[in-house]
Amino acid sequence: MSRIGISALARIALALIGFLSAIVGWPLLTAACILALSLRYRAYEVLVIGLLADFLWQPAGAHIPYFTLGALVAVWIFEPVRTEFLR
Amino acid sequence: MRGGTSYRPASVASGGRRRLFIASFTVLVILLIDLLSGGALRSLARTGTQFVSGGADALTASVARSGYFSTRGSLEAQIQALTVQIAQYQEKAAAYDALQGQYDSLSRLTHLAQTLPGVTAPITSSLTASPYGTFTIGAGRSDGVTPGDVVLSAEGFVIGDVASVGAHDSLVTELFAPGRSTNVTVHGASVALSGGGGNNARTQVPRGIAVAPGDVAIAPSFGGRSVGVVGNVASSSASAYSDVIVTLPVDLNVLRFVYVTPKK
Numbered sequence: 252m253s254r255i256g257i258s259a260l261a262r263i264a265l266a267l268i269g270f271l272s273a274i275v276g277w278p279l280l281t282a283a284c285i286l287a288l289s290l291r292y293r294a295y296e297v298l299v300i301g302l303l304a305d306f307l308w309q310p311a312g313a314h315i316p317y318f319t320l321g322a323l324v325a326v327w328i329f330e331p332v333r334t335e336f337l338r
Numbered sequence: 339m340r341g342g343t344s345y346r347p348a349s350v351a352s353g354g355r356r357r358l359f360i361a362s363f364t365v366l367v368i369l370l371i372d373l374l375s376g377g378a379l380r381s382l383a384r385t386g387t388q389f390v391s392g393g394a395d396a397l398t399a400s401v402a403r404s405g406y407f408s409t410r411g412s413l414e415a416q417i418q419a420l421t422v423q424i425a426q427y428q429e430k431a432a433a434y435d436a437l438q439g440q441y442d443s444l445s446r447l448t449h450l451a452q453t454l455p456g457v458t459a460p461i462t463s464s465l466t467a468s469p470y471g472t473f474t475i476g477a478g479r480s481d482g483v484t485p486g487d488v489v490l491s492a493e494g495f496v497i498g499d500v501a502s503v504g505a506h507d508s509l510v511t512e513l514f515a516p517g518r519s520t521n522v523t524v525h526g527a528s529v530a531l532s533g534g535g536g537n538n539a540r541t542q543v544p545r546g547i548a549v550a551p552g553d554v555a556i557a558p559s560f561g562g563r564s565v566g567v568v569g570n571v572a573s574s575s576a577s578a579y580s581d582v583i584v585t586l587p588v589d590l591n592v593l594r595f596v597y598v599t600p601k602k
Contacts, residue, residue, distance in 0.1 A: 274387045278469035293354050295361045302365055307384055308470045310501030310509055311377020316369060318469070323362055330355065 262288065266296045273304040273318075281318065289325035293333055297322045381504040384474060388462065388507065418592070425589030432567045432587035433493040435552055456490075456599030457481050462507060471515025471535055473498075475596060478506045483598055488560055490597045491588045496557060496565045497596060510596075513557075513565055514539045514586060522555040522565055524582065531555065531565075537586045539566065542579040555584045560601070 269284030281304050288294035301322030309316060372379040459477035477483050487500040489510050498512040513520055518533040527547045531539040543549050553568040566584040573580035 271390070274390050276463060276468050281469075293358055295358065298361055298365045302368060303383060303387075304469065305369075306372070306380035307387060308468045308472050308509075309380075310470075310472065310511055311372070311380055312501075313373070314470075319365060319369060323365065326358065326362070330358070334355075 262292050262294065266294070266300070269297070269300040270303065273300050274307065276308060278304070278318075282321065285318070285322050285325055289322070289329045290332070293330070294326065297326055377502045381502065384504055384507060384509070388474075421589065422592045425592050428589070429491065429493050429495070429587050432552075432554070433495070433564075435554065435567070454597075454599050456487075456597055457483065458595055459483070459508075459598050460595055461593060471512040471518065471533065472501065473510050473512070475508050475510055475598070476506065477598060478504045478508050480505055483508050484600070486601045487598050488563070488601050490563070490599060491586075491593065492595075492597070493588070494563060495586060495588055496560045496563045497586065497588065497590075497593075499560075499601065500598065508598075514584075520557055520565065521559060522557045522584075524555045524568060524584070525549045525553045529582075531584055537588075537590060538569070539584045541582050541584065543582055545573050545578055545580050547580075549580065549582055 265284050265288050269281055269288065272278075272280035272284065281300060285297045285300055288297045298319070301316075301318040301320075304318040305316040368379065457477050459475040459481070461473060462476045463474040475483075475489070483500055483503050485500050485503055489497045489499060491497055496513055498510045498515070500508050501511040502509045511518065512533070512535075514531075514533040514535065514537060516533055516535040520531045520533070520539070522529060522531050522541075524541075524543065525547060527543050527549070529541040529543055531541045533539045549568055549571055551568050551570060554564050555566045555568065556562055557565045566586045568582055569585040570583040571580050572583075
């Protein structure tokens with residue numbers, strides 16, 4: 252299997268784990284997946300994972316959506332590193 | 339460059355960054371729409387993912403039933419049964435102390451409890467793993483549940499209150515959720531309990547007040563219901579206050595049903 256294929260598979264696996272952990276309610280695993288995906292890929296899905304975790308577990312109203320904001324910060328803070336070094 | 343790293347052309351990076359910006363903006367718009375609609379989108383998300391949660395539970399149960407992990411499974415079943423038993427004894431003992439200490443004032447409430455309006459609801463998510471100290475129950479608007487309703491254990495301890503309501507499910511915020519503050523009275527002293535998660539809350543009381551383990555914490559804002567018992571009191575001569583840990587005498591790991599009653 253090519254290197255790109257393995258990389259894509261790893262991304263899909265991490266995203267699936269992230270989605271499932273957000274649904275089941277394992278916050279540390281969700282956060283770990285968000286960080287890992289953001290570090291290695293320009294992963295739009297981490298925004299959805301963060302949003303899902305907040306939507307499922309946070310009451311409606313004026314609360315700070317930590318997972319969504321965390322995903323936004325992670326995906327942007329690693330952008331220079333990804334742009335510079337990673338394919 | 340060898341391996342999975344290389345320098346990327348500026349034009350490719352710029353295009354990707356633009357798409358990332360659009361995605362980020364979209365997420366913020368979704369959040370805003372949900373906020374303005376009073377949580378309509380998150381209610382939809384909860385309804386949609388209940389199938390996945392239910393599927394995961396069914397898969398776990400079928401693996402346990404298959405006998406593949408029979409030795410481990412039987413031991414876990416025994417531990418689970420014993421844990422349930424201990425939890426029931428602890429809850430009953432705490433409830434007995436609460437009733438014993440306040441027999442006169444609670445006699446009317448005890449009588450009222452027999453005719454308390456409300457619904458019994460199953461817990462449809464984990465009570466211990468939620469990142470925000472929340473859990474979902476299988477009763478919603480169609481069952482008469484409204485935001486602010488009080489969620490009680492079988493022995494009448496307040497576990498939390500309903501934060502948001504869907505058609506057939508609701509999100510409950512635990513009373514001892516991290517960062518949540520609740521005014522209670524302990525041994526006659528009015529204090530603010532700060533939720534610490536994991537069934538515990540913390541407060542400080544003046545050393546002159548003789549708070550002891552086993553004292554019941556009562557929340558006037560929840561109709562004078564019990565919210566927990568004092569688990570530990572730590573004081574030192576250098577401080578004017580004692581650190582008091584209040585715990586909920588209900589094992590949330592084994593809780594399957596709760597009682598939802600309107601807040602008065």
